[in-house]
Amino acid sequence: MRVDDMAGKDHHHIDSLNDEAMLIFYVRPARSRARSAAVAEALHLLHPWHAITPSGGPLSERGGLFWLSLPGRFLEEAATRFPWLGYTSAVEWLEPQASASPRKGRRSSGDIIVRWRGRLFKPVRIYEENPGELRESAPDRRTFLLETEDGAVRAVRGYRGDGEALGRRALPVCDARLLTNLVYTRQGDAFLDPFAGAGGIVREAILRGFIALSSDRDPILRHGLTHLGSLHCVADACLLPFSDESVDAIATEPPYHQEAWQSVTSSLGEMARVLRRGGRLSMLCALGQAEGLRQMGERLGLSLCHDFTIGRKGLDCAALVWEKR
């Protein structure tokens, strides 16, 4: 297989298709404390290509990175999902070096050579996110259709909610991606966000080819969410208008405010009802709310597969992921 380098000039070949391709993933600096969430995200997205986490890897002294390996013949296909990643901002492939080199270090200008398990490799950057593109898709740049009090609909740029404790909206793109990726199944499957807000998560689900269903109890959001491409309805998350086991995946971010905790905890029962067996549910919530949700998940027979603390610039949250057995 051929891997184009970042400049698109050089081409690198994996000599044997059966070779393991060793990859270095660089964790987004703003989420550097959430490395295990970044690993889980990449592993889940790349599991169709048998990605595994080796016990270690080169360049560990740099920090902010992790390693995955997969059979080289799958690398090109697996790499199509790198731009989906929320918590990884760049990926390097370790190109095996045929010629013997005396030791680790710079061999020629710009070439870093690393030694790993007795072999020499050159890290080749095969993916780097486009910061401009990410910036343009941020909540403060997006346009959202809002219904006004007189029933008119207007396009609002940078909509972040009404400022009330229960009406704040604007999940960073990287977190919306993480939550969606952790529950990803396949294109054409049904996805639900029952606290959809201004659609940060819904947008990511649609970009991945899910058929997105959304609901929110606030009616002013309905045109905006429908316009995004979601099958939207105005509904309380504690009484979802969907049949049992009708969705394949759920990702959501309920309000963090204590006033909402009780209804958010009971909405978990509704989410568990509409989720199909084997489906996953991810939720980003306030740290203080997480324990009640863990206990409720247990009572509902959901199996907790991930439990991460995510530091978001002074706001610590929990990302919980369950699977319905």
Ligand SMILES: C[S@@+](CC[C@H](N)C(=O)[O-])C[C@H]1O[C@@H](n2cnc3c(N)ncnc32)[C@H](O)[C@@H]1O
């Ligand atoms: C934090 S916002 C979601 C933001 C969204 N992730 C985004 O990227 O824009 C939480 C949303 O939950 C909605 N909400 C609050 N309580 C609800 C309930 N009981 N049922 C349904 N929606 C509710 C609010 O109207 C709000 O839009």
